[in-house]
Amino acid sequence: MRDVPMFDPTDLRNAFGCLPTGVTVVSMLDDTGTPTGVTVGSFTSLSLAPALCLFSLGKAQASARLFEEGVPFVVNVLSTESTDLAWQFAKPLEDKCEGVALVETLVQVPRLKDAIAYFACHAHGIHDGGDHIIVVGEILEYEHKEGDALIFYRGQMQTPAPL
Ligand SMILES: Cc1cc2nc3c(=O)[nH]c(=O)nc-3n(C[C@H](O)[C@H](O)[C@H](O)COP(=O)(O)O)c2cc1C
Numbered sequence: 213m214r215d216v217p218m219f220d221p222t223d224l225r226n227a228f229g230c231l232p233t234g235v236t237v238v239s240m241l242d243d244t245g246t247p248t249g250v251t252v253g254s255f256t257s258l259s260l261a262p263a264l265c266l267f268s269l270g271k272a273q274a275s276a277r278l279f280e281e282g283v284p285f286v287v288n289v290l291s292t293e294s295t296d297l298a299w300q301f302a303k304p305l306e307d308k309c310e311g312v313a314l315v316e317t318l319v320q321v322p323r324l325k326d327a328i329a330y331f332a333c334h335a336h337g338i339h340d341g342g343d344h345i346i347v348v349g350e351i352l353e354y355e356h357k358e359g360d361a362l363i364f365y366r367g368q369m370q371t372p373a374p375l
Contacts, residue, residue, distance in 0.1 A: 226366075226367075229364075229365070229366050229367055230366065232363045232364065232365035232370070233253035233254065233255075233363070233364050233365075234253065234255065234289060234290075234361050234362065234363065234364070235251065235252075235253055235289075235290045235298045235361075235362040235363070235364050235369070236251070236252045236253070236255040236267070236287050236288055236289050236290060237249045237250065237251055237252070237287075237288045237290060237297060237298070237301045237324055237327070238250050238252045238255075238267060238269075238275075238285055238286070238287050238288070239285065239286045239288060239309075239314075239321055239322060239323060239324065240275070240278055240279075240283065240284070240285040240286075240321055241278075241284075241320075241321055242278060243278070247309050247314060247321065247322050248275065248278075248308050248309065249275075249288075249301045249308050249309065249324075250269070250273065250275045250301055250302075250308075251298050251299075251301040251302035252267045252269070252287070253364045254267045254268040254269075254344075255267040255287055255289075258348065262350060263350065263351035263354075264336060264348055264349065264350060264351065265287060265331055265333065265348075265349050265351060266346055266347060266348045266349065267287065267346075267347055267349075268341050268344040268345065268346050268347070269344060269345050269347060270343060270344050271343055271344060271345060272343070274304065276345055279335055279338055279345065279347050280335065280338060281335055281336070281337060281338060282334055282335060283334070283335045284319035284320060284321045284332070284333065284334055284335075285319075285321055285333055285335065285347075285349065286317055286319065286321050286322070286323045286330050286331065286332045286333065287330065287331045287333065287349065288323055288324040288327035288329075288330045289327050289328050289329040289330065289356075289361060290324075290326075290327060290328070290361070290362045291326065291327070291328045291359040291360055291361065291362055292359075292360045292361070292362050292371045292372075293326065293359070294324075294326055294327070294362060295362060295369050297312065297324065297326070298362060298364075298369065300312070309322075312324060313325035313326060317330070317332040317353060318332050318352055318353040319332045319333065319334065319352055319353070328356060328357055328358070328359035328360075328361060329354065329355065329356035329357070330354060330355060331349065331351045331353075331354045332351070332352050332353040332354065333349030333350055333351050333352060334349065334350050334352060335347055335348070335349060335350075336348045336349060336350040360372055
């Protein structure tokens with residue numbers, strides 16, 4: 213059997229970081245039904261019909277245990293005005309939503325009012341992805357508006373610069 217290569221995780225993360233991502237906050241409810249969320253850069257579109265999207269979450273992340281098939285969640289696309297929200301939801305805070313303006317959605321999980329787009333989903337499938345889970349969401353409702361998407365590139369928040 214072929215040996216699995218062992219790479220330096222920091223260097224591999226830096227290599228992955230050569231490709232910019234958008235920045236989203238995935239909001240969901242915790243075990244007590246309280247809104248919480250996690251900053252996610254791995255969000256991507258998947259399918260138009262049916263409408264599907266996906267993101268990956270580290271298995272060691274506290275929020276990973278909240279995701280199982282059918283669970284509702286909302287992917288909120290952050291704008292360049294929302295770097296504070298990106299950092300807030302990337303910290304292990306007791307109340308991640310403290311001071312955050314929230315609006316109810318069809319799936320009974322609140323969205324972030326200041327997001328430039330949101331996708332309200334039910335988890336369509338949870339797949340194994342090494343040390344991550346891959347969450348595929350079926351989109352039940354979405355909206356988008358004007359604004360510049362926040363970019364994460366080489367470990368830093370950036371604004372999109374047109375050529
Ligand atoms: C810009 C950015 C993008 C991130 N993307 C991801 C991601 O795609 N998957 C992931 O598991 N963690 C990602 N993280 C890290 C989590 O947001 C962070 O570990 C968070 O504290 C996890 O929350 P939890 O402990 O409530 O699960 C990202 C962090 C930042 C700042």
